[in-house]
Amino acid sequence: MATETNAEGGSALTFHPMDQFIVKPLFGDGAVHWYTPTNVTLWLAISVLCVILLLVMGTRQRQVVPSRSQSIAELAYGFIYEMVEDVTGKDGVKYFPYIMTIFMFIVFANFVGLIPMAFTTTSHIAVTAVLAMGVFLAVTVIGFVKNGAGFLSLFWISSAPLALRPVLALIEVISYFVRPISHSIRLAGNMMAGHAVIKVFAAFAAVLAISPFSILAITAMYALEVLVSFIQAYVFTILTCVYLKDALHPHH
Amino acid sequence: MADENIPAEELLEGADAAHAAAESSGGLPQLDFSTFPNQIFWLLVTLVVIYLILSRVALPRIGAILAERAGTITNDLAAAEELKQRATEAEAAYDKALADARAEANRIVAETKAGIQAELDDELKKADAEIAARTAESEKAIAAIRDSATESVAEVATETAKALIEALGGTADDASVKKAVSARVEGGSA
Numbered sequence: 401m402a403t404e405t406n407a408e409g410g411s412a413l414t415f416h417p418m419d420q421f422i423v424k425p426l427f428g429d430g431a432v433h434w435y436t437p438t439n440v441t442l443w444l445a446i447s448v449l450c451v452i453l454l455l456v457m458g459t460r461q462r463q464v465v466p467s468r469s470q471s472i473a474e475l476a477y478g479f480i481y482e483m484v485e486d487v488t489g490k491d492g493v494k495y496f497p498y499i500m501t502i503f504m505f506i507v508f509a510n511f512v513g514l515i516p517m518a519f520t521t522t523s524h525i526a527v528t529a530v531l532a533m534g535v536f537l538a539v540t541v542i543g544f545v546k547n548g549a550g551f552l553s554l555f556w557i558s559s560a561p562l563a564l565r566p567v568l569a570l571i572e573v574i575s576y577f578v579r580p581i582s583h584s585i586r587l588a589g590n591m592m593a594g595h596a597v598i599k600v601f602a603a604f605a606a607v608l609a610i611s612p613f614s615i616l617a618i619t620a621m622y623a624l625e626v627l628v629s630f631i632q633a634y635v636f637t638i639l640t641c642v643y644l645k646d647a648l649h650p651h652h
Numbered sequence: 653m654a655d656e657n658i659p660a661e662e663l664l665e666g667a668d669a670a671h672a673a674a675e676s677s678g679g680l681p682q683l684d685f686s687t688f689p690n691q692i693f694w695l696l697v698t699l700v701v702i703y704l705i706l707s708r709v710a711l712p713r714i715g716a717i718l719a720e721r722a723g724t725i726t727n728d729l730a731a732a733e734e735l736k737q738r739a740t741e742a743e744a745a746y747d748k749a750l751a752d753a754r755a756e757a758n759r760i761v762a763e764t765k766a767g768i769q770a771e772l773d774d775e776l777k778k779a780d781a782e783i784a785a786r787t788a789e790s791e792k793a794i795a796a797i798r799d800s801a802t803e804s805v806a807e808v809a810t811e812t813a814k815a816l817i818e819a820l821g822g823t824a825d826d827a828s829v830k831k832a833v834s835a836r837v838e839g840g841s842a
């Protein structure tokens with residue numbers, strides 16, 4: 401895609417909207433081994449740092465009347481805690497730390513990815529697929545451990561007419577296995593598309609005639625991306641809760 | 653389905669291209685599978701670190717803060733309720749004290765009034781009695797004075813009559829003069 405636009409655009413317009421997603425070693429130009437510290441490592445570490453800053457440093461004073469950072473931390477805690485409790489019920493609360501981990505990671509990875517020149521870890525399918533597969537496997541294991549074979553009643557919709565049930569079961573099974581794919585691609589796709597569009601507009605900003613429009617468009621896209629960053633983190637987390645609810649209470 | 657296969661193939665080709673020239677701008681960097689082990693490794697490290705931080709430090713702390721706040725709020729509400737109760741009690745006590753004080757004041761006023769009335773009556777009775785006694789005494793004195801005056805009149809009349817008789821050259825017979833005078837005086841007074 402980038403090479404095509406490169407060829408059309410000539411010297412003034414250089415489109416490399418996907419270059420921002422390239423994984424590079426932090427030091428030197430060698431090959432990317434599994435242990436190599438890369439820009440992925442750097443921005444994951446920055447996300448961890450942000451989590452520590454907000455949830456640990458922000459709450460250090462343990463005030464009854466909270467400071468700003470402490471009340472944001474409490475807000476995040478209450479937001480996810482209530483989500484887990486509302487969606488999965490009382491017995492899902494023990495999974496709250498895991499779900500909070502997922503939410504805090506995605507929300508900070510998305511937000512730090514919005515910093516200009518940053519690398520957005522959650523725009524990579526490798527990252528979101530690991531998250532989604534982790535959720536999928538955990539939910540499936542929890543489902544079978546908690547309910548035994550009864551977990552399969554998730555696919556056998558007893559409220560439907562008997563003749564329809566095998567068909568519905570097939571659809572349910574397919575949709576169950578599609579879950580991790582849609583779960584991961586939704587997040588990666590949203591993050592990648594938004595960042596790529598911003599980069600495309602940024603390339604247009606070099607052309608004098610349309611640069612004001614381009615800058616306005618970047619601003620608008622950026623605002624939208626801030627919203628999308630939070631919403632996608634929220635969507636990923638609430639879907640995790642919904643899947644967990646299915647595992648804990650498979651009977652419709 | 654056939655349409656969807658084409659871009660997938662293209663993507664795979666792109667991935668291959670990225671494999672071939674990772675540093676060039678061809679293909680989606682997201683599908684450069686050579687970087688996957690690296691990303692997955694560091695992601696797992698990140699998730700474990702975040703999980704440990706959250707489950708060991710952050711979440712228990714925030715949970716404790718929220719619980720403490722809830723406790724404080726509950727205690728404060730209970731204290732406020734208790735203070736309100738006490739205020740109501742104090743108001744009731746105040747009202748009662750006020751009513752008692754009013755009743756006491758009324759009672760004292762009535763008592764004082766009765767006392768004053770009794771004293772007044774007493775004094776009036778005493779005064780009346782004294783007046784009556786004085787009146788009786790005065791009447792007695794007046795009667796005595798009147799009696800003595802009557803006597804004196806008779807005496808003076810006798811002596812005057814005697815003197816007149818002697819002056820006229822008669823001889824005054826005491827007994828007859830007296831008899832005549834007393835007859836005249838009594839007649840006069842009668």
